[in-house]
Amino acid sequence: MSHFDILCASGDNLRIPVTKLLHTSRSPYQEITVCDTSQFGRCLLLDDVIQTAESDHELYDRAVLHKLRLSDRKLLILGGGDGDVAAQALVINPELHVTVVELDGAVVAAARDHLGQTVFENSRVELIVEDAFTFLPRVGSAAFDGIICDLTDFPVGYDQEQGAEFYSRIFSASSATLKWGGWIAVYAGATDLMLDGGGRVVDRLRGLLSESFGKVECTEGFVPSFGEPCCYLYGER
Ligand SMILES: C[S@@+](CC[C@H](N)C(=O)[O-])C[C@H]1O[C@@H](n2cnc3c(N)ncnc32)[C@H](O)[C@@H]1O
The missing domain is CATH 2.30.140.10 (Spermidine synthase, tetramerisation domain)
Known part of the structure; x- marks a missing residue:
């Protein structure tokens, strides 16, 4: 290569x-x-x-963790098998318990073996190797202070149409499982990432997020290794 x-x-x-x-x-x-x-x-x-x-993941980590509060105690990360967001969350708030739901155990192993990632050995971090789609609906109410969707641009195993169903379900199940006043952060990909049928991915995701969360915000940030500006969406319960 x-x-x-x-x-x-x-x-x-x-x-x-x-x-x-x-x-x-x-x-x-x-x-x-x-x-x-x-x-x-x-x-x-x-x-x-x-x-x-290595050079700039902290920019991304801090953007998806923008809503994390020092009073938060339980954080759920959907995806995030590289472990960087979980590690940064614990730097910002060492009192957290972090649950990471990652579909692909091989990503976790590659991060451990080749990126020096040790966060999954931390007793404050629980790793669940499962599809976020099947995991979330099983979780009880008021279980988390914050939820982060740290997923690939399109969740593995879902095409764009199914992707809308995936996120719609994730957002409504997230809203049900967050404590009152809890928050969700979603990496929405490049600002100008387009859907096959037209329209920006971030606008579609924002619409889906608004169906489950009253207050929705969008920010843009530049992570050099992503090549172009990317969007982050936040919702509050
Ligand atoms: C490595 S993180 C980093 C994402 C980062 N935001 C990016 O796209 O540049 C993305 C993780 O999401 C995981 N993932 C994708 N679809 C998933 C799903 N349906 N459930 C749980 N994890 C999933 C992937 O296996 C991958 O490890």
């Missing part, structure tokens, strides 16, 4: 030279790659799409 490409909605794609390939494998869900680059340090890619980079 000599390089990977960061595909941008604007069409101004970036070609990133790889200095060392550390890991490549195919799980039942996706192709997992870990490689070194001089531009972004060590990177994790899933199906050739960059997920996290």
Whole structure:
């Protein structure tokens, strides 16, 4: 592997030279790659799409954790098998208990073996290897202070149409399982990421989020290794 490409909605794609390939494998869900680059340090890619980079993942982690309060005690992360958001959450609020629901145990193993991720050994973190879609409806009410959707641009196993059903269900089940005053944060992908049928992904997600949460906000941020501005959505119960 000599390089990977960061595909941008604007069409101004970036070609990133790889200095060392550390890991490549195919799980039942996706192709997992870990490689070194001089531009972004060590990177994790899933199906050739960059997920996290050593040089700037903290920008992303802090954006999805924007609503985290020091009074919060229980945080749920859907996806997030690389462990970076869970680790940063505990830096911000060491009193938290964090539940991570990640579909693909192979992502967790790759992060442990090649990214030096140790957060899943922390007794404050519980890892559940399961599809977020099946996990959430089983959770009781008032179980979490905050929920983060740290998922791939399109959740694994769902095409765009099913993706709408996925998020609709996730948002309504999240609202039911959050404490009163609880919050949800959703990574909504590149600002100009489009749906096949037209319209921006972030607008579609915002509409779905509004069906379950009264107060919805959207912010934009730039993480250099994502190649272009990305959106984050927040809802409050
Ligand atoms: C590695 S994190 C990082 C996401 C980061 N926001 C990005 O796209 O650049 C994304 C994780 O979501 C997980 N994931 C995707 N669909 C999922 C689902 N339906 N349930 C639980 N986890 C899922 C993937 O396996 C992956 O490990």
